[in-house]
Amino acid sequence: MPRIAVDAMGGDLAPDEIVRGVAQASLESDIQMVLVGASDRIQALLDAGPYNPELISVRHCSAAIGMAEDPHEGLRTKKDASISVAARMVAAGEADAMVTAGNTGAAVLAAAKNFKLIRGVKKAALASVFPRQTEYPGQDALGLLLDVGATIRCDAIELTQFAVMGSAYARRVSKVARPRVGLLNMGSEESKGGDVLVEAYKRMKAPPQLDFVGNVEGNDVTTGKADVIVAEGLLGNVVLKLIEGIGEVATTVATHAAQDSWRWRIGMAMLSTGISRIRDLADFRSYGGAPILGFESICIKAHGRSTAPAVKNAIKVAAKAVRDRISPEIAEAIAEIR
Amino acid sequence: MPPTAAPDRAAMPPAAAPDRAAMPPAAAPERAAITFRWDLDKTYLRTQFESLRQMVKIPFEAGSDKVHLPGVPQLIRGLRRCAKDRAERPYVFFLSASPPQIGNAIRQKLELDGVEYDGIMFKDQLRHLVRGRWRSLREHLGYKLGELLDSRRAGPAARREVLFGDDWESDPLIYSMYADILAGRLTADATDGLLRVLEVERGAIARVVRAVDALAQHSEVVLRIYINLERRTPPGRFHGFGSRLVPAFNYLQTGASLHQLGLLDDTALRAIASALVADAGYNGDRLRNSLDDLVRRGHLRPSSRTRVIRVLQRAGLSGPAPHEAMVRARLAAAFERLQARWSRSVGPVDAPAIDYEKIVREWADRGADASSPSAS
Numbered sequence: 001m002p003r004i005a006v007d008a009m010g011g012d013l014a015p016d017e018i019v020r021g022v023a024q025a026s027l028e029s030d031i032q033m034v035l036v037g038a039s040d041r042i043q044a045l046l047d048a049g050p051y052n053p054e055l056i057s058v059r060h061c062s063a064a065i066g067m068a069e070d071p072h073e074g075l076r077t078k079k080d081a082s083i084s085v086a087a088r089m090v091a092a093g094e095a096d097a098m099v100t101a102g103n104t105g106a107a108v109l110a111a112a113k114n115f116k117l118i119r120g121v122k123k124a125a126l127a128s129v130f131p132r133q134t135e136y137p138g139q140d141a142l143g144l145l146l147d148v149g150a151t152i153r154c155d156a157i158e159l160t161q162f163a164v165m166g167s168a169y170a171r172r173v174s175k176v177a178r179p180r181v182g183l184l185n186m187g188s189e190e191s192k193g194g195d196v197l198v199e200a201y202k203r204m205k206a207p208p209q210l211d212f213v214g215n216v217e218g219n220d221v222t223t224g225k226a227d228v229i230v231a232e233g234l235l236g237n238v239v240l241k242l243i244e245g246i247g248e249v250a251t252t253v254a255t256h257a258a259q260d261s262w263r264w265r266i267g268m269a270m271l272s273t274g275i276s277r278i279r280d281l282a283d284f285r286s287y288g289g290a291p292i293l294g295f296e297s298i299c300i301k302a303h304g305r306s307t308a309p310a311v312k313n314a315i316k317v318a319a320k321a322v323r324d325r326i327s328p329e330i331a332e333a334i335a336e337i338r
Numbered sequence: 339m340p341p342t343a344a345p346d347r348a349a350m351p352p353a354a355a356p357d358r359a360a361m362p363p364a365a366a367p368e369r370a371a372i373t374f375r376w377d378l379d380k381t382y383l384r385t386q387f388e389s390l391r392q393m394v395k396i397p398f399e400a401g402s403d404k405v406h407l408p409g410v411p412q413l414i415r416g417l418r419r420c421a422k423d424r425a426e427r428p429y430v431f432f433l434s435a436s437p438p439q440i441g442n443a444i445r446q447k448l449e450l451d452g453v454e455y456d457g458i459m460f461k462d463q464l465r466h467l468v469r470g471r472w473r474s475l476r477e478h479l480g481y482k483l484g485e486l487l488d489s490r491r492a493g494p495a496a497r498r499e500v501l502f503g504d505d506w507e508s509d510p511l512i513y514s515m516y517a518d519i520l521a522g523r524l525t526a527d528a529t530d531g532l533l534r535v536l537e538v539e540r541g542a543i544a545r546v547v548r549a550v551d552a553l554a555q556h557s558e559v560v561l562r563i564y565i566n567l568e569r570r571t572p573p574g575r576f577h578g579f580g581s582r583l584v585p586a587f588n589y590l591q592t593g594a595s596l597h598q599l600g601l602l603d604d605t606a607l608r609a610i611a612s613a614l615v616a617d618a619g620y621n622g623d624r625l626r627n628s629l630d631d632l633v634r635r636g637h638l639r640p641s642s643r644t645r646v647i648r649v650l651q652r653a654g655l656s657g658p659a660p661h662e663a664m665v666r667a668r669l670a671a672a673f674e675r676l677q678a679r680w681s682r683s684v685g686p687v688d689a690p691a692i693d694y695e696k697i698v699r700e701w702a703d704r705g706a707d708a709s710s711p712s713a714s
Contacts (some may be wrong), residue, residue, distance in 0.1 A: 003623075027570070032623050043634040053587050053631030054624035057659065094660045095592030 001030050004315050005086040005095035008037030008248050009064030010102020012305045015041055016215055018101060020310075021311025023051035028312070029317045034059050036086045046189060061085045064102070065303055071105030076112065083107060087114040090297045097298035097318040101306040107291060107299060115295035118327065119267035120334045124294030125152035125162045126233070127169065129287050135224035140174045142287065144228045145184075148240045150292060151233035155274070156199035159183070159230055161334060163204050163212070165293040166228035167297045168333045172324040173317065174227070182216030182226030184235060196232075204230075207337045243318060288313025296327050371496035372428040372601075374417055374537070375486065378434035378444065378458075380504040380568045382410050401446020407566065408618035409589030409610040411451035416606025417500075418454060423603070429494050432458040433485055433508070435478045448599060457493065459485050479508045479544025480533060486516045487549035500601070501563045502592075505571040505585070511701065512693055513563040514579050522556030535612070535698045564592045573635060584637045590614055590625055591632045594705055598642040604649045611655045622656035641672075 008015045019042055019221035032055055034302050041059040054202035056292040063081045065074035087110040099105045108126060117124065120306050123145035140312070147154070154162070162166050164180045171237060183200055185193040190201050192215060197252045204212045216226050221239060226259055231239065258268040288310055298321045302314040379385035384405040406654025414430060421428035430453070438460035448455060459472070461481055471662075501516070518524040523534075526547045533543045561581040565576065573585040586592045593610040596602040614620040628644055632638040638646075650656035 009551055032627075039634060046575075047572060049572050050570040051572075052570070054620070054627050057623075057627045059661070060479070089661075090662075114599060309596075 001032055002096040002319040003032040003094075004318045004322075005034045005036055005059075005089045005098040005104050005313065006311070007082045007086045007098065007100035008042055009082040010067075010100045010107075010304070012067055012101075013307060014064075014101065016045060017306060017308045018311050019045040020049060020308035021162070021306070022056060022162065022228050023049055024308055025312040025315045026052035026055040028314065029319070031055065031056075031090070031315060033315060034086075034089065035055070035243045035337045036061060036089070037064065037080045038062065044229065057088065057107060058324065059085060065106045067084065067269070069102050069103060069106070071103055071109050074106055075109055081106075083110050084114075087111060087299070090108065090299070091115060096322040097300065099300045099314045100277050100309070101119050101289070101302035101304055101311065101314070104149055104304070107301050111292050111295055111297070111299045115297040117294055118296055118331045118334055119163055120338050121165070121294040121330075123147075123161075124150050124153065124159050125165060125291050127166060127290040128236075128240050129290050130222070130240060140170075140176060141225050142174070143221075143224075143226065144170050144179075145236055145240060146228070146230060146290075147233040148231075148236040154196070154232040155232065156196050156203055158204040159196070159200040159232065159314075160207075160337065161294070162227065163210055163230045164207065164333045164337055165330050166230060167210055168330045169291060169293060169321075169326055170228050172326050172329055173320055176227050178211045179227040180211050180213045180225070181228045182213050182220070184221070184229050184231035185215035185217065186241065187215060188217060194228045200230075209333060209336060215227060249252065288315075288317045290323060291326070292331060296331075298322060298326060345458075348434060369655065370425060371429060371498075372421050373431065373494065373496040374414070374430040375489075375499060375501045375505040376432045377415070377430050377509055379436060380506045380508055381502050381509075381566050382406055382432070382686075396636060399440075399443055401443045401448075401450055404443060404447040406451060406482075407446070407568075407589065408620075409593070409613040411453050412591050412609040412613050413593055413596075413602075414453050414605065416593070416602050416609060419568060420601060420603050426461075427494075429496060430455040431489060431493070434459065435461045435481065438462060446543070449550060457489070459489065477539050477542060479536060479539035480546060481510055482508075482512045483515060484542055484545040484549060486512070487519065487546060487553075489550060490520070491552055497557075497559065499560045500596070501560060502566070503563070504566040505567045506569060508701075510563070510565050510576055510583055513560070513655070514583060515564065515583065515694070517560035518692065518694075519550050520553070520559045521557060522553075524550075526550040528694075531626060532694050532698050535695075535702050537702065539575075543697055560603075562595065564595070566592070579692060581636065584632075585635075587631065588614060588618075588620075588628055590628050592639055594629055594642065594646045596631060598638060605693045606647050608653045608655070611653065615655055620649075625650055625656040626659060645674055 006018060008018045015037055016251045019035060019125055022035055023046060025031060027050060034057050036059045039058045042058050045227070061080045061082050063078040065071065065078060065081045065083055074081060078084070083100050083102050083106050086100065089095045090098045091114040108124070114216070126149050127144055127146035128148045129142040131141060131143055134141055135312065144166050148163050167179045170176050176212050181204065183197065183204060185197050189195070191198060203213065204210060213226050216229055218239070220226070221229060222243065254268055287303070289300040292299045292301060298318060300314050300318040300321070302306060302310055306314065376382055418428045418430065432455060439457065441460055444458060501513045503513055515524060519529060525670065527662055529550050530543060530547050533546060560582065565583060565585045567585050567587050568571065576583055576585045584592070584595050588597070589610050593602055593607050597607050611625055614625065626647065628641045629638065633640055633643050647658055649657065651658070
């Protein structure tokens with residue numbers, strides 16, 4: 001059974017929600033988990049709710065990197081930070097994967113510092129799942145977008161590697177036999193988007209193992225046109241935050257409208273189930289997490305505001321990624337396009 | 339295996355409620371004796387009574403149908419053997435709120451498990467039914483406390499006692515009250531007041547109060563109270579009962595704590611761990627995590643944990659965590675053992691000051707739903 005190191009101190013709601021998430025996972029699965037953080041606080045939180053002690057161990061460490069802290073500085077000065085200790089445990093083989101809801105920059109840097117890149121991979125990519133429409137029955141309601149912040153700018157080779165890694169991940173984890181891959185661009189034509197994107201388009205068309213569906217525009221992101229959408233980090237992050245923001249805005253607007261008029265109130269009451277579904281769909285806290293792809297070891301980055309169910313889901317995603325041998329799968333796919 | 343001493347209480351006519359003044363005084367403590375008192379359902383047996391269907395099945399079950407919790411027969415056998423090795427006379431009593439009609443099956447089961455015992459007390463529900471005492475049917479708290487005190491008075495008054503219960507009913511409260519009554523911290527009047535708040539039946543209260551009055555002398559008898567967290571009740575809910583009460587998720591945790599107290603040896607501990615591995619699918623990680631959990635909760639010293647890990651390691655059942663520097667841990671353990679030797683005491687390490695009024699108030703507020711004690 002996989003052993004997952006969980007950064008107990010990382011995240012806006014840490015350690016409370018992280019520890020609760022681990023406790024929930026211990027009651028619902030047989031995954032071995034190591035909570036990394038301040039052991040006294042962790043045990044006090046465990047004591048307050050039901051948990052299975054047989055699946056939980058605690059690795060004490062005294063420091064944590066704050067969400068707003070400079071990741072470089074944090075990792076440099078706090079050698080005993082929970083995120084670093086968790087990454088070191090994975091690197092040393094004491095855990096099979098790590099999960100963190102902490103500072104994204106620190107997560108990427110800790111992984112880069114401790115994990116080896118898969119042979120041939122130029123840069124690692126941070127992936128994220130996002131809600132979308134489905135085009136056919138059985139299609140996963142979540143799409144995969146990468147990179148969403150591990151990089152800023154990328155070249156065509158790197159984007160192609162992202163496509164291959166994302167496709168391999170979706171194939172294994174989302175069980176999509178042949179994931180459709182799209183390149184985020186400002187138009188659907190092959191010639192759009194400048195030299196890098198044009199070159200990336202050409203490269204992505206070539207490998208037979210990629211089901212490349214061409215360029216994907218902004219309005220196609222949330223349709224089921226592509227299962228995996230590739231972008232450089234700057235663009236991917238903007239798109240991801242935009243989707244997240246729209247969900248929040250829709251809920252806020254609906255709430256305000258209902259306050260202003262009794263007609264709206266009645267209307268909103270009638271639509272409440274639908275609105276609640278939209279809110280749930282757009283609520284990234286409930287999705288668990290997504291991987292940093294490209295390393296030999298697995299790191300699942302959960303949303304910074306992850307609540308206990310999201311942490312539990314992130315742990316399950318990590319265990320699944322280990323069990324399904326994601327990294328060897330990616331290594332094989334990368335080797336094929338070299 | 340037949341009972342070795344006192345006969346089953348259920349087989350005897352129910353003790354008539356004697357006059358308060360007429361109660362004979364308790365026997366003087368038997369110096370070289372130790373009593374282990376066990377609840378049956380959910381503590382020894384994996385009894386399923388969550389649904390009506392499961393409840394209906396129980397009276398028709400044979401001994402071979404009954405299932406024990408992993409490691410518990412090994413624990414009891416180990417406790418008896420180790421007590422004898424220490425030249426201490428062991429007594430094992432079972433106390434159940436189940437009716438005596440299931441007695442045969444229970445006795446068969448204990449025989450199958452090779453567990454020697456000195457008495458089983460059942461609750462004579464039929465008698466209450468015949469007399470139309472409906473409240474008595476449901477009332478466990480007064481019944482159990484009364485039985486414990488009567489058993490102490492009528493049976494062997496061992497110098498030390500260890501109690502085993504679970505988190506389904508009111509064992510934490512009953513056992514703690516029993517321990518504090520024996521220690522003289524709960525007087526007859528205080529006990530009477532608490533039982534009234536808990537709305538215990540008047541006859542049961544009178545019986546308990548008479549038994550408390552009849553105690554000739556008080557001493558710290560109860561070493562530990564082990565509560566099997568069968569329902570996975572959060573351990574924090576038991577903080578109010580003090581460190582004398584040890585909530586345990588499995589019988590390795592219970593065994594490790596008893597090993598630390600010197601009541602269980604390496605062989606018994608190995609047998610318990612082996613049973614968990616063979617019967618319940620435990621592996622090395624699970625065993626080690628269980629011990630670490632007990633250390634974090636303050637019920638097991640790190641040095642004791644190191645000793646247990648070594649026992650398990652020698653048996654090929656578990657071992658230190660990959661990152662553990664065992665040499666350093668052993669040095670620390672040796673130092674801690676030296677310290678412990680200088681201030682050794684196997685008695686109750688701390689007599690807890692339990693705020694019974696608070697616990698009982700909360701209990702009563704919840705409508706006497708004794709299933710989830712909150713003594714945090």
